[in-house]
Amino acid sequence: MSCRAISALSALAFIAAGCVTTDKEGVAMRPNLPMPTLGGKQYWTDVYVYGGWRIQQNVFTKHHRLLGPKDVRKAWGTREQCQHALELAKDRGRAVLLSDKVCILLHAFLRSKDSFKGLKKGLEAEGYEVYSVNYASSRYDLDTLAAQMRPLLERVQEDFEDVYIVTHSMGGIIARKILSQQEYPKVRRLVMIAPPNQGAVMADKLLDWWPSQYVTGPAGRQLTADEDSGARNAGIPMCEFGVIAGARGTERGWNRMIPGDDDGLVSVASTRLDGMADFVVVRAWHATIMNKPKTIHQVIVFLNSGRFDHEAEGVLALPDN
Template sequence: MLVLLGLVFTGGLSGQARAENPNFALPTLGGTQLWADEHLRGGWRIQRHAWSGHYRLLDEQDVRRAWGSYADCLIRLNDHTSAAPQARHLVLLVHGIARGPATFGDLPGKLRKSGFEARAISYPSTRGSIDDHAAQLERLLQRVQNVDEVSFVTHSMGGIVVRRLLARNGAWKSTLVSGRLVMIAPPNQGSLIAQALQPAWPYKLLYGTAGQQLTPAQAAGFSVPDIPFGIIAGGLGTPEGYNPLVPGDDDGTVAVAETRLEGAQDFMVLPGLHGFIARSHGVEQSVLNFLTTGRFKQVRRHPNG
């Protein structure tokens, strides 16, 4: 009877019979600060729990299809050939601290419609250091299959995580071509707000180790990306910006001046608050333009050449 129940919970037999952990195929509750994407294939994901270290397999609708060890979940993932990537150019969208994949709104879907294999990843941004998060991305990219090139779109601290990833010279660089990087509202020069809040215990509790690394002094130690990159800053377009506590124009959290980084291939300021700018229409089109041409605005050619 227990064996039969186990087969029901896991969706029946696939191939020859094997023992599996009982699983209710139900939608998950999210848990963006507890789960790290460790393997992507199409819209399916294998995630690792930040505390227990166990894994789960989610399908395209975030329904849990298996759990246990990484090997257990990989076996179940291999049963689903429909999970193969739809394009050879992967775009990873990396959210900021205390946020999740929903940061990017419809952008991943619009990029897929434009011919990219675009996926907004999840990582427990408040549960480790920037190096920890870069190492997670490194493992994920080392496991990627059926893609040739990888580009990145980031929001806020996600840009710092990808900068650290690119500086690590991981094994994935020998199998994947590095494309382009778009950083949206990144604290490239560090954040004066983070510096002011750093000593406060509520800030330390809520934002963890990574939150302590967003000061100007810490930011100075991160390498400049070695791939073409562009920066989109949020601002009001006035000397005061949205937040009177942030010097100069700003998006309410990060100053326009704090987003700048020498070597950028393009730079633009769009109206928008920090938490919402990554899903605005102007950002969506600009990101697509940069990933395809290396510029945020399309260059219109004269009809006579």
């Protein structure tokens, strides 16, 4: 039986049981056995993150759970029950903030929060609280994914004075959707790594292959290079932002099916976006670009200054296109 089936059946069994106990504060809570989880890959969406703890909602059952450090389940049930358990963890000093500035990481399509391990470590070394957020990228369209992330960003603004956002691939499109429709006063800067801002030719080619309908999901089908695609019309962020593109440094790039230089999936040209404060190209492959030391360096420099380090090792000359 697949992990997805086990997760769904287990959750349904607990909910159907309807077991409720009362904690020391008199709040009705569901019995919980602290147990390790996979952290919520694809079938859970983070609705609140605080100091290494996160409240998630299940895609299928819609119930919530609270994960502590190392993704151990600390509570489950309703959103209110999980929030209560988190507040107790705060009061007892188990959930604490280590900085007054936070960096939110939004992962790519079909990836998870764990895809940012190198970048997360680098940002933490610079004094940032880092929230690598999980969202069910294959289950909803771009508008729905953005709508799910907005409340999380609003809550994060209540906990921090300075908020920064770094994205990889489709995560950048989600950030554009969020930050172009409403101004968030505490969001200082945004860095998009390898975003398909003008759509991705490979998305068009993938959709021509009939089995792709079982893989791409609603959001994946909106990443095409068509004039009316969701990626191309996600809006311009109302904050200072920069773009890091991956490339090979040759006219043909890594992928001969993509015109011009590319990172294997997204062309350098398609990462560009009107209004960007700065733009830099590094030699990297799409799947791993976010954790390369040269990329981490560029992210940190931009978050601190609003400009990239164009003299750094690994930076490629900007193409004419």
